[in-house]
Amino acid sequence: MKKTTLSLVVGLWAVLLVATAAAQDVDLTVTDKDLETEESMWNLYKWWCSVYYASSSSRDLADVESRFEAFKANARHVNEFNKKEGMTYRLGLNQFSDMTFEEFAGKFTGGRTGSIAGDLRDGAVTYCKPPAVGYVPPSWNWTKYGVVTPVKNQLTCGSCWAFSVAAAVESINMIRTGNLLTLSEQQILDCSGAGDCNGGYPYDAFDYVIKTGISLDNRGNPPYYPPYENQKQKCRFDPRKPPFVKIDGECLVPSGNETALKLAVLSQPVSVVITISDEFRSYRGGVFRGPCGSNPNVDNHVVLVVGYGVTTDNIKYWIIKNSWGKTWGEYGYIRMERDILNKNGICGITTWAICPLKNKPRLASADAAAAVAAY
Numbered sequence: 001m002k003k004t005t006l007s008l009v010v011g012l013w014a015v016l017l018v019a020t021a022a023a024q025d026v027d028l029t030v031t032d033k034d035l036e037t038e039e040s041m042w043n044l045y046k047w048w049c050s051v052y053y054a055s056s057s058s059r060d061l062a063d064v065e066s067r068f069e070a071f072k073a074n075a076r077h078v079n080e081f082n083k084k085e086g087m088t089y090r091l092g093l094n095q096f097s098d099m100t101f102e103e104f105a106g107k108f109t110g111g112r113t114g115s116i117a118g119d120l121r122d123g124a125v126t127y128c129k130p131p132a133v134g135y136v137p138p139s140w141n142w143t144k145y146g147v148v149t150p151v152k153n154q155l156t157c158g159s160c161w162a163f164s165v166a167a168a169v170e171s172i173n174m175i176r177t178g179n180l181l182t183l184s185e186q187q188i189l190d191c192s193g194a195g196d197c198n199g200g201y202p203y204d205a206f207d208y209v210i211k212t213g214i215s216l217d218n219r220g221n222p223p224y225y226p227p228y229e230n231q232k233q234k235c236r237f238d239p240r241k242p243p244f245v246k247i248d249g250e251c252l253v254p255s256g257n258e259t260a261l262k263l264a265v266l267s268q269p270v271s272v273v274i275t276i277s278d279e280f281r282s283y284r285g286g287v288f289r290g291p292c293g294s295n296p297n298v299d300n301h302v303v304l305v306v307g308y309g310v311t312t313d314n315i316k317y318w319i320i321k322n323s324w325g326k327t328w329g330e331y332g333y334i335r336m337e338r339d340i341l342n343k344n345g346i347c348g349i350t351t352w353a354i355c356p357l358k359n360k361p362r363l364a365s366a367d368a369a370a371a372v373a374a375y
């Protein structure tokens with residue numbers, strides 16, 4: 001094995017540059033033939049590396065052999081799962097396929113809900129009022145209306161909470177002002193006090209946006225906040241240097257009620273916390289119906305609901321934007337079953353659903369307005 005490992009390592013660098021651009025379009029299925037021998041497995045792994053090596057940061061070249069062990073287990077799981085009859089979704093290899101689930105969950109999830117629970121006990125949380133909608137369409141997809149920024153990538157930091165919060169603010173800002181701005185997750189991570197790379201509290205992060213605002217993501221020129229760095233740094237936000245985007249409030253969608261969540265989503269994309277599983281990690285496409293995670297301390301993940309719909313087989317789903325890049329799932333999105341028997345919804349989706357509220361643009365100065373308009 002030593003010799004093959006070395007040639008793999010050398011070969012990898014040659015393919016790195018050409019491979020990444022196409023990763024989201026490559027469908028790495030696992031056939032029985034791939035699983036037949038150690039050698040066929042190794043070939044599959046080499047192919048996987050050529051596609052995903054650069055887009056995944058779990059790789060440690062010294063560690064190729066233990067990565068290969070985890071990869072084999074995942075490849076077998078994908079193959080077995082996709083053979084099952086009557087499934088509404090399928091699995092695939094993706095950038096996480098050379099990690100055990102425990103390693104994965106330690107890096108790529110990270111939602112916390114404790115402080116909302118505390119606020120609920122204190123009565124400090126505002127509940128969303130049901131929006132006054134007359135006609136409720138059978139499907140809705142905010143992405144079609146240009147109010148959702150492209151899928152981002154939290155990399156190996158458990159900052160999903162910051163990504164979900166920024167994404168929700170980006171969307172409500174577009175809906176209210178007509179400007180689709182890309183906002184800084186790094187600022188939320190560094191400055192909000194709501195969490196770190198081991199997880200965070202979305203409700204508290206929205207609080208920060210109400211009080212302070214978020215800068216735009218770096219486009220090469222100050223005063224934009226430095227681009228995402230995959231780790232928490234000291235806060236570099238400068239309130240004297242707009243533009244930044246503020247919100248006017250936040251509210252919690254009443255939990256245990258998928259109808260309430262649907263009406264909220266009809267008003268705007270909504271930040272939600274879900275518990276995720278090994279199958280969620282390897283989701284490739286279709287309508288995800290569980291299993292969900294069972295340990296909220298480890299499995300909490302924060303994402304953004306951007307719409308809902310129903311398949312031609314009459315399976316209802318939520319449309320969810322994730323923050324694991326475009327190579328995961330359906331171009332970075334997942335559809336999860338909607339209107340299930342459990343009133344909390346799939347993977348607890350109704351439990352901690354939060355809407356940022358925005359009335360009208362609140363910019364720091366006329367200069368800021370001009371800067372945003374020119375952006």
Ligand SMILES: *[C@@H]1O[C@H](CO)[C@@H](O)[C@H](O)[C@H]1NC(C)=O
Binds near residue numbers: 141143144309319335
């Ligand atoms: C939502 O709309 C986007 C943009 O039109 C489209 O690419 C995507 O497939 C839609 N999602 C669903 C689940 O219909």
Ligand SMILES: *[C@@H]1O[C@H](CO)[C@@H](O)[C@H](O)[C@H]1NC(C)=O
Binds near residue numbers: 130257260263
């Ligand atoms: C769920 O929410 C809807 C919409 O706000 C409301 O009409 C309905 O009464 C709620 N159901 C329950 C059981 O609270």
